[in-house]
Amino acid sequence: MVQITLPDGSTKEYEKKVTVEDVAYDIGRRLGKDAVAGIVDGKKVDTYYEIDEDVELAIITIDSEEGLDILRHTASHILAQAVKDLYDDVSIAIGPTIDEGFYYDFDLEESISKEDLDDIKEKMQEIIDEDLPVRKFVLPKDEAVQLMEDRNEPYKVELIEELEDDMISLYRQGDFVDLCRGPHLPRTGMVEAFELLNVAGAYWRGDENNEMLQRVYATAFADEKELEEYLKQREEAKKRDHNRLGRKLDLFMTSDIVGQGLPLLKPKGAKVIQILQRFIEDEEEKRGYKRTMTPYMAKKDLYETSGHWEHYKDDMFVIGDEDKDEEVLGMRPMTCPFQFMIYNSKLRSYRDLPIRYAETSTLFRNEASGEMHGLIRVRQFTISEGHLICTPEQLEEEFLGVIDLVNYVMETIGIEDDIWYRFSRWDPDNKGKYIDNPEAWHDTQEKMENILEKMDLEYEVADGEAAFYGPKLDIQFKNVHGKEDTIITIQIDFSLPERFDMTYVDSDNEKQRPYIIHRTSIGCYERTLAMLIEKYAGAFPTWLAPVQAKIIPVSDDQNSYADKVQEELQKYDIRVEIDKRDEQVGYKIREAQVEQVPYMLIVGSREEESGSVSVRDRREGDQGQVDLQEFINNINKEIAEKN
Template sequence: MEKIKVTLPDGSVREYDPGVTIEEVAYSIGKGLGRAAVAGNVDDKLVDLDTTLVNDARISIVTIDSEEGLDIYRHTTAHILAQAVKRLYKNVKLGIGPTIENGFYYDFDVEESFSPSDLEKIEKEMEKIIKEDLPIKKEMVSRDEALKLMKEKGEIYKVELIEELEDDYVSLYHQGEFIDLCRGPHLPSTGKVKAFKLLNAAGAYWRGDENNKMLQRIYGTAFQKKKQLEEHLKMLEEAKKRDHNKLGRELDLFMTEESIGQGLPLLKPKGAKVVQILQRFVEDEEEKRGYQLTKTPYMAKSDLYKISGHWDHYKEDMFILGDEEKDDEVLALRPMTCPFQFMIYNSKLRSYRDLPLRYSETSTLFRNEASGEMHGLIRVRQFTISEGHIICTPEQLEEEFRGVVNLINYMMETLGIEDDIWYRFSKWDPDNREKYIDNPTAWEESQDKMKNILDKLNIDYVEAEGEAAFYGPKLDIQFRNVHGKEDTIITVQIDFALPERFDMTYIDKDNKKKRPYVIHRTSVGCYERTLAMLIEKYAGAFPTWLAPVQVEIIPVSDDQVDYAYEVKGILKEAGIRVEVDDTNEKLGYKIRQAQMEKIPYMLIVGNREVENRTVSVRDRKEGDLGAISIKEFKEKIVREVEEKSH
C-alpha cells in the first residue's frame, strides 16, 4: 500500500498508511502532544481528531493551550450546556451556541426566563454529562435528511438555518442522545472538559433582530484548569465593581428611565459636571490649535443627506421625521455634523491661502441603535461628540493628519488612558461595495495615503478590512471595557468622496479650481462613552481635576459649621468644587460617606483647626496628611488641578 506524505509545520515530512487519524499522527510525534491535542489543521481547515487522512496533506496539531484549541474546548462546553437544558426542560428549542471572547453562549426558546437557581441546576446536569464521558461524533448527512430530522424534533431555528445553507451536505454532531447542527470541530468526548462556569442569563432576539422572538441566552466560560477558571472569575468580579453601568448609578452620575426610552440616559448633576469639565477642556485646547467653533442644527431636510450619501448608505440608522411618500418635506435628526460644516465652507469662495480650515463643534448626534445593542453610556441613541473637520490642500494632508494624532495623544495622556488604547487602520471591503461609495480607484489611493502617513508617524496599528466609513478609510482608536468588549472611542477619516459630492473647491496659486481633502476627526470621542470609560478606568475615583466634587469639608460638630463654610468660600473663589457635610451624623459616618463617594480630599475641622486657622487633610489615596493652613491646601489643590495630574 502506497504511503501518504504528511508535511508538518517545521517542514519535516512523515509517511503514514492511508486512513491514519489526526490523533494517531499527534501521538506518533509525541505522547505529550497526543494528550494535549484537541483537533487538527489540515490544509488550513480545522478538523476533528478522528478525521482520517487519505491523501498527502499539510497538517498541524491544535492543542488545548492554543487560541484555536481553547475555542474548540469552549464550543464543546456550549454543546454540553445545550444537552443539559434539553434534558431538564420540556419543549425547549435550540437557537445557536457560538464561542465568544473569553467564553460562549447558547440561545434557547423556553417558556420562562432562566433564574440563578436554574443555572445551578443546569450546571449540575452538565457535570453529569461530563462524568458520562460521552463520545462526540461527527456525521455528514444530506441537506434534505438534516431538514427532515430537525423538523421531526421540532427544532424550528435549526430548520431555518439549514434552509439557508447552499451545501448539499451538512454536519451533525452526536453526543449520547443529543444531536446538534454544527460545523465543528469538537473535543473527542464530553469528559475532556475540566473547568467551566455558567455566568448569567439574558434575553436576546433571535439572530439579533428585534422583530424576531426574544430567546433566553445563557452565557458561560470554560478553561483547561480550575485555577485558570478561578482567576478569570476573580477578574469578572473586579470588572463588576468597575462596571460603569453599575458604578455610575451608585455614584449618582447618571440614570435611565423607562418612560423616556432605551439609549437615552439622563446625566445627573455630578455626571453632567464631569462632561462639562471635559467639554471646556477640549474646546479650549482645540481653539489653541487653530480650530474655529461652529454651531449647526440638530436636523435637516433629506436633501442634505442625499447629497452626502447618508440617505443611501446610512438611512436605516437615522431618525426620520416625516413620510417620503406623503410629505413634501422630510426631515432627519443628524447622525453627524460634516454636511453642515461643508455648507459653511461653501458659503463663500475659498483660496489656498485660507487653508487649512479647521472647524470644530460640540455636536449632539442621533443614531437609531438597535435595542439589543445599547448598553449604559457606551452605546446610546443620543450622544454628544467632540467633532471636527479639517479642509486642506493635498500638500497639507500629512501635516494636518499628524496634528490630529498629536491632539488625540495629548487628550489620552491627559485623561491617563494612553496605555489602554491601540490603533486600528480600518479599510473598505472591495467584495462588499454596496456598503461604500463606489469608487475603487479613489479608495485605493486614499488608503495608500493613510497607510503612508501612519507609517511615517511610526504608529503601531492593526488592519481591519470592512470597518471603513462609507466615504473613506479611517484610523480608529480602540479601547476595551472592563468586560473585555472592544469599542471604538475616537476616529480619524480621510475623505475623498464628500468634497466632490458637495462640490467643495478652492482657488490654487495658479488661479485654478481644485478639490480640497477633508479629515473627519474627534479629539476625545463621544462624551458619554468617554465618561463610561473614565468611570471604569478609575473605578469612579476620578482624578482631582475631573472630580465633580473635589473637596468635602467635614465639621466635627455644629460649633465648626460656620468655619467650614468660610473655608468653602475661600476654596470656591479659587475655582475648587467643594461641599460641606453639615448633617447631624457622627464624624466616622461622614468620612465613610465621602470615601464611598470617592471624593479626592476631605477636610476635617474641629476646635483646634478653628483656633489655628488650619484644616486637617485626609487624602483619598494616602489617608491622613495632617493639619495645614488653608492657604497651603488651596495652593496644593489648585496646582494639582492645573497640572491635570492623575
C-alpha cells in the same frame, strides 16, 4: 508509506493511515493526552481525522488559544444538549464562542431564570461525566434539512438552507445533533472547568423584527484555577461596571418614562462632562480649530446630498411622512453636512486652507432597543466632532496633527496604555453599504495606509468596517467586561467634497476639490464618562472629580470656620462641599471615601485657631494638619498638571 511533516521540520513515517491522535501519542504521551485537534495542511480537523497521504501536521493542545476556543465550542454544544434534555418545547439557534467564553440562544416559551442555571449546569455536568464521544458526520443538504425539521429545529433549517455546500457538516454527542463545521473535543469528558454566567434577551440575528430568544452566557477553561481567576476578575469588573457604579456615585440615571438610550446626567456627572468639554474646546482652539454651532435637525434634502438618506436613514430619527405632502426632517446623526454648508458659504482660496472646524455636537442615532447599554450605547449623545478641509499636499500633515491631538487627549485622561488602533477598510463585495467608486476607495485607502506606515503606527486591519464615504482609523477600547468599543474615529473622505461641490481656487486660479478629514478628539462624552468610571473605579483624578474636596466640621461650633474655608477654596475655583450633618466625623469620612472625593478636610477648634485644615487623602489616608494656603497651592498644582 505516509510521511507527516511536523512544525519543527521533523518527519514521522507510517506504513498505513493514522489519526491525528495516533501521531500525537507517538510524539509523546502527554501530547496525546492534551491533543484536542490538529491542523492538516492548514485545515483544522478533529483528533480522529485519518491521514492517508503525505501532509504537514500541527497538534492543537487544550492549553493553547486555539485549543481553548475548541474547548468552549464543545461546551456550547453541551449547554445546548442540557437545555434540550430539560425542556421539551425548546428550539436551538446559534452557540458561538466569544472573547471570554461562549453563549447559546434558545427559543423557549418558559423564561430561564438565574435559579434555572443551576439545573442546567447540573445537567451539563451529567453529560460531561458520561464522557460521550463527539463525532462529525456529513449529510446531503436535503437530508440535513429533513433531519433538523424532524427534530423541530427551524433556526438550523434556516441556516442550512442558506449554505452553498452540497454536503452539510454536523456533530453528534449521544442523542444530541448540531449543525457545525468543527472541530470539537474528542469527548465531552474533556470539559473540566465551566460556569454559567447569566441570561439575557437577544433577537434572532440581531434584528428586532425577528423572534426574541433567550441567550445563556457561559465560559470554560482548561482547568479550575484559570476559571477561578476569571470569576474573580469578573467580580471585580462588576464592581467597576459604569452602569452600576455611575448610579451609585450619583453621576447619572435612566427613566422608563424618558425612554431607552436617553440617560439623565445628574449634577456630578454633568460636571465631569463639562470639565472634559472645556478642556477639549480650549485645546482645539490652541491647535487652530474654529468653533461652529449648527442645528440639531435638517431637511431630508441635506441628507440626500450627503448620502446619509440612502446609506444611513434606518439609523436616523425622521420627523414627518415622506408619503404625505409635508416637510420631512431628520435629526442629525453627524455634523459634517452642516459644516460643509458653512465652508461653501463663500469662495475659498488655497491660502485659506487648511480650515479646521470643531463643534461640541449633540447627535441622534436610532439604536435598536436590545443594543442600548448605560452610557456606552445611547440614542442621544454629545461628541467632540471636527472636520479638517485641506489640499492634497496638506493631507498628511493634518492627519498627523489629528493623531497628535488624540494621543495627547488619551494621555491626559490616563488611558493611553488601554487603547489600540484599527485600520477600518472598505469591503468591495458589500456594494449597498458604501459609496460606489472603487477607484477612489483604493486611492484613499492607499493614502491612509502610507501615512500610517510613515508613522510606524501599529494597527489591526478590519475589512468592511469603513464609513460609507471613506476609510477610517479607529481607536479601540475594551470595557471591564471585555467588550470592544470604538471610542474615536479619524476618517479620510473622498466622496462628500464631490457631493457638496466643495472647491478651492489653487495657485493657478483653477478650482480644485479639497480633501476632508473627519475626526473626534475625545469621542462621545457619555461613552468617555463610562470608560473613565470603569478605568478609575469612580475615583477620578482630582482635576476631573466633580467634588474635589469635602469639608468636615468636627462639631457645629466649627460650621462658621468651615464656611470660611469653603469660601477661600472657591476663590481658586476648587469644587468643594461642606458636610454639616449631625453625624460622627468617622461616619462622614467613610461616606466621603465611598463618594471617591479626593480630599477630606477635617476642621476642629485647633484648625480654626491656626487657620489650617487636617487633610485626609482618599488613597493615602491621614496627611496631618496643613496650613490652608499650602493645601490650596498643592491642590491647584495637581489640578493644573492634570495628574
